[in-house]
Amino acid sequence: MGITWLRGNALRLLENGTEFFPALETAIDGATREVFVETYIFANDATGHRIAAALRRAAARGVCVRLLVDGFGGRDFVAHLLAPLAEAGVNVQIYRREVAPLSLRRHRLRRLHRKIALVDGRIAFVGGINIISDLDEPSFAGPRLDYSVRIEGPLLQPIHATVTHVWQLVAWASFRRRQPVAFAPLPPPATPGGIEAGFLIRDNLRHRRDIEDAYLVAIAAARREIIVANAYFLPGRRFRQALLEARRRGVRVTLLTQGWTDHPLQQYATRALYGQFLAGGVRIFEYHRSHLHAKVAVVDERWATVGSSNIDPFSLLLAREANVFVRDPGFASHLQARLERAMASGAREISADAWERGPRLRRILNWAAYGMVRLMIGIAGYGNRH
Template sequence: MNVAVDHIATDQPPDDSKARDLDYGWQSGNQVQLLENGEAYFPAVFEALRGAEREILLETFILFEDKVGVELHSILIEAAKRGVKVVVSLDGFGCGELSPGFLRELAEAGVMVQMFDPAPKTLGIRTNWFRRLHRKIVVVDARVAFIGGINFSADHLADFGPEAKQDYSVQVIGPAVADLHHFALAQSGRQVRSRRGWRRRQQRPSPWTNEPGDGLVRLIYRDNIQHRDDIEDAYIHALSQARQRVVIANAYFFPGYRLLREIRNAARRGVHVQLIMQGQPDVLLAKLAARMLYDYLLKDGVVIHEYCQRPLHGKVALVDDEWSTVGSSNLDPLSLALNLEANVLIRDQAFNQQLYERLEALAHNHCQTMPEKRKPRLWLWRLTVGFLVFHVMRHFPVLASWLPAHKPRLKPFEATPHDV
């Protein structure tokens, strides 16, 4: 028996016009819980999945057939068999090594599996590097949602060893879950309520509200249509308003000049700006690229820490004592110019303080602080090289994505009996 597995492969939301140009405002009255690493994230997600009664929407960049993936696989099959609607959206690059049998068992149980831009290997190498579905979102029964940077893989657990990743996600309960549900449902290609009815339901103050309050959450995302710069703009706006402190912990740091300038400007006006970068990277190029920017930032007072205990995979930031963001977006050309990403903005003092304490402990206990280079000739040389590398890396992904091999496209998948 052949078992078909649905595929979506486009930068755009589904053709249904109701799913286009989604714009989400601030929602108040939410409970937001920080989940650090797989030790906190997986138990919370798996408990919610096991308790699902009606619907599970799950998007992830990576799903491996390791102990985490196998447990998730079992939970989703059990949910589908008891009548829960389960929709799983996977990235064709990040999940490209999943076996047909693994997918076949999900499909046979009634799980609707979707693969973004699947592509076969060319000479043993995967070529679909760019425009990835990089989001990590789980929504259960439209009542609880999870969003952040943690994939479904065992390398997010400490017992994986020295290569285990340091990362963050959040659990959201409250009105903002409706937005996360609406977004995930629309991106999955499933039927969504009319835009008019949905917008009547929303609470929509200014999208850049500075109103004080706890439990405010706003979903922002990046696509390749009308929301190309939303995440970058959110960072820039928050930095421009910073008065006391800024902490950014980001695994892959190579942003555009606008964001770099705002970071530098915050430090120049007396804001205590700290960056936490990879000191033990899983991708060496990420460390080398970030270091090209250090002198530009250090000379204006930005404090840069390199996390050296294990690979840093986080994508989090906070400004002053209220504004925070957690999500899937790195601050590099792939995330800011190509990938499909999603973050939440959070205005909650208790959450901000908790995140600040976790990042401060990371910086002081497991990082080395970068010294400012004071030799003019060395600084000038590094600045020149950094300038060249910056512009090459900034534009290369866009140019490369024009190649036919990297254009997202539909490709049906069928698991046949001999694949199992």
């Protein structure tokens, strides 16, 4: 399914928790009817307590507050924050509660990886920022690099449709909650801005490849420049070939990947692909100032995307994801400027010569990690689909 482009939106790019969490808290504190929050991680830290307090305040005002947290990413939430929020009147559901930590069954890898908030049907947030402090590593020179978008306008309609749909699915999956769920109606449509945008999800039914296909369409249409900043970058063959083909057409292609990582196996697997990209003329920068957690891209300073979807098999084949896509020179140029600033101040470029002269053992480890990741996807039953 392609993107349905909707005009008349007002979008504001939010970089890192320093911009995102105050905006989210302000929106929740202004809620009068209904709040939805979906997140992969809801940490038991100062940031988690801050947002939890805002949700409790809203519930105390009589606002219907619905919070959906992933059962794997939210294990800490289940242990420490679920009960106090439920006691305060917040409606909490857990998506696929983690009950068998050592299991490799297929469904265990199907996670709710989306980060969406919707307030009164009039303000939404979509992006990659979990509810967790982005200053959790004192040795880093800056916060975790990540993005979200604050949204007003017609794009709220498909966002509202998907959060209510998933909430209902999870509710019906619980034997204790097989009751019809009443949701507040959307307010009359408004067009507070002039930005054209679309909203896509990834799930395991009708929207398996929507986000990936939207990337591929934009890459195929690129004429000048592509910048992809992605935390866990392990693209399949179609995606790799699309980027290399763009470079052969004379398009400048730049990748911003992780220098520091909390998942070394995936980082090593990503580095197994560096040789192919560098040989094809793609520029690669690794971000070292802090953790890179962004999932964003810009094409020709006109097309942009911000969301939760990594370019790896776990996001593109298994998880529930959500991305906003934008066709607007102002928004795209603003995101590109932010990325260029991040590369200039906190990233190191990998040169083709230096990479080729690198230790042979490093290459062996990288390809071993790549094989391990592919094996994990194969065990889950998806190895022949990407």
